[in-house]
Amino acid sequence: MGSLLVPTGKGRCYLPGFFRCYLPGFFRACLVIVSLLSLFSCWLYSTGRLHRLRRLGSSSPAQLLRDFPVKTFLKYWEDHGGRRLAAGSPPDFHDKMFTPVLEAFRNPDGRDGRRKRSGDVPKVVAYIDKAFLKTKWFVAHVRDIQEGHCPLPCTITTQLSEVTASPEDYTGFESGDCWSLVFGYIVETADAVFIHMKSIPSREKLLRDLRPRDPSQPWIMFEAETHFIASTKYKVNYRTLNGVFNRTMYYRRDADILFNHGFIVGRGDDASLLPRHWVREPLVHRANVTGRIAVAFISNCRARSNRLLYINELQKYTTVDVYGRCGRLKCGKSRYAEHEYRVDQDPCLRAAADKYLFYLAFENAICDDYATEKLYNLMFYPLVPVVLGGANYDDLLPPNSYIDARQYAPSELAEKLQHLAEHPQEYQTYLEWRKYYQPSTVGSSRVLCDLCTRLYDQAFYEENTIEDFYDWFVTKSHCTAWVAANGTGQRVA
Known part of the structure; x- marks a missing residue:
């Protein structure tokens, strides 16, 4: 049975991993309550409140509860308890197409x-x-x-x-x-x-x-x-x-x-079912990001989706660099699915991840369910995808992992991207899914x-x-x- 490690200011407090127990519901509920009380004790000890209350002579349970700041404890639970428990719990997202x-x-x-x-x-x-x-x-x-x-x-x-x-x-x-x-x-x-x-x-x-x-x-x-x-x-x-x-x-x-053309699968048991070359550990962290706003790789300049029209409008309000035949920047070659191709070793995509915050995954056509390797290739890297297509992306991607351009006019999208770029903590929430899921790295070769x-x-x-x-x-x-x-x-x- 695993353990939950809760860091404190005066040491470490270990809690049993009750959420992995397969006990009857009644006993499991009791264990959850005990776990919460234990975490409460750790919080009191780590914040010095227990020592302070005892020194003031207010050590009764009623006094402790009366003096207990709920919001502060919930924040502590989110930072040190809930997140750790979520990491070990079954994923609540499943790629419906896969x-x-x-x-x-x-x-x-x-x-x-x-x-x-x-x-x-x-x-x-x-x-x-x-x-x-x-x-x-x-x-x-x-x-x-x-x-x-x-x-x-x-x-x-x-x-x-x-x-x-x-x-x-x-x-x-x-x-x-x-x-x-x-x-x-x-x-x-x-x-x-x-x-x-x-x-x-x-x-x-x-x-x-x-x-x-x-x-x-x-x-x-x-x-x-x-x-x-x-x-x-x-x-x-x-x-x-x-x-x-x-x-x-x-x-x-x-x-x-x-x-x-790709898929997202939960880490652990689900990922272990698949051939090893289908999924690899995604890149979670990156160093020395220059902070440029957005990048796109486009070679079909006459796409029926009119994606270049959208990008041209977007460029009036924020920085968007376009690589490929349709842009002024060049890097590498076409990235269609090949068995030998490895997303994690693509120098162009890796360079993009170190330089940009957002990736424009704009499809060549906006048709029902159509989502190509253009989306999945970059999911390996810690960029936030901005999608323009006809797929129901809620069925394909984890919650809060992407931005749908069809919900915004170009000026509005530029404002949102700029806001996230200026608020790193809020931007980081779009990358949290990477702790719990893995993207495919083989395109559609399966x-x-x-x-x-x-x-x-x-x-x-x-x-x-x-x-x-x-x-x-x-x-x-x-x-x-x-x-x-x-x-x-x-x-x-």
Whole structure:
């Protein structure tokens, strides 16, 4: 059993860690009362009040209570007692978008016992362009599956020999020249088909490659970005994809499989469930902060969110330094999710943490649930994020850990940032969450683990068709843009 250390002016007073006891409610309440009385005694001793009361002859309990300054004691409790107890108590925040993944790690034996099409371990065929096939991004996802980091196993392939091989002969993903599986019988042996949105040349080519879909086989539409840039290469008309897919893998919470660019998890038990490379101890303290107000890293200068318009307005009232193609300052390269990429070793982000107080995590589009690695990469460092996006950030981030720019006009936001910069103690309250939670450090390179997990869910194979794909993919994303006239969102097509 742990102990609670309460520092005093004349020594140290140890209290049992009662809040970790798993006793019946009545006994636990009694122990809490005893703990409070013990803390009260420590307070009397540390402040010299007990000695002073005895010297004055006022040592009766009634006299002690009558002379007891409640506000002073509560402040002492907050500073020396309550905070320590909170550090050892279960977190009261849970990342709602990441919870299904965490539950899969907590209960990894949740298999349905259903024999898959080609054995006990589900197989996935990936329909993906060879340009993406050879990127570190896709290789990183598959490596997590190969190395057993996912809570439940599956195999994913883009080659004929891998699909037809027996499980004991399976050697995992190897980057090759084949960019799609063009033989119908190969697809028939797979438990699901993973279709990369940016790799679809046309509806006709897709259906010709994959043959007609078995109603019980999931064809999973996968996309990491909004519909604005999902088909920049082939310019697919989304309306032509009506009736093609029956499952989705997307950043929106109404998708069958959630694509998260990052997550926040409680320290201790929750963090210990995950692969070590998914979370690392965040940087809590920093030295020699110069006190510049805000920084942004932006390379897409034509974002549908109009984030640069907001920043331009904000710069009229306070200092905002912009790095990347859209600013005058340069540092490093694009920071999209890579397996080898480590946020804690990024020299640009570390330099930003030593120089600035706030980080503008302004998304390229303001769409429901859309929050990218732009937000999570900087959560490792002790900066306060200022967000501009369509996500419900209360579901993603701990309380009092961020500032939502959509709640302020640029002039009002500048005033708030300046106020916090001039009041360090108040600013520090936005960093308190770091004592109890850890941010992800791998971006979205764990997303395929979610896919493997869902393949063990019998309901995932139930017959379903997205008849109006345009409505689901575009209309229901509810994308808006910031407009300078009144600082509110305005629907964009």
